[in-house]
Amino acid sequence: MSILTWIILGLIAGAIAKFIMPGRDPGGIFITIIIGIVGAVIGGFIGNSLGYGEPSGLNIPSIIISVVGAIILLFIYRMVRGRTA
Numbered sequence: 001m002s003i004l005t006w007i008i009l010g011l012i013a014g015a016i017a018k019f020i021m022p023g024r025d026p027g028g029i030f031i032t033i034i035i036g037i038v039g040a041v042i043g044g045f046i047g048n049s050l051g052y053g054e055p056s057g058l059n060i061p062s063i064i065i066s067v068v069g070a071i072i073l074l075f076i077y078r079m080v081r082g083r084t085a
Contacts, residue, residue: 009058010037013066017074020067035077036070043069 014036043065 005058006037006040007033009040009062009066010034010070012036012058012063013039013043013070016063016067017070021071021074021078023078035073036066039068039070039073040066041069042073043067045069046072 010033014032014034017036017039018032040062046069047065
């Protein structure tokens with residue numbers, strides 16, 4: 001996938017993860033995009049390890065895998081930020 005596709009997929013995954021796990025997080029849209037992009041990578045790794053595939057473009061399975069990864073990352077991010085704040 002191209003870098004632009006990763007950014008778009010990250011934005012979508014980050015926004016959906018934020019919608020599923022609402023709350024006040026510092027950083028705004030940039031952190032949401034970064035969490036979404038890294039979440040897409042984490043979701044791709046987990047999905048590939050479990051045999052479900054990896055993100056391969058802007059399609060529904062890639063978005064679902066990326067959202068799961070973004071939710072996991074958002075949970076970890078909140079746990080770490082909760083301890084330091």
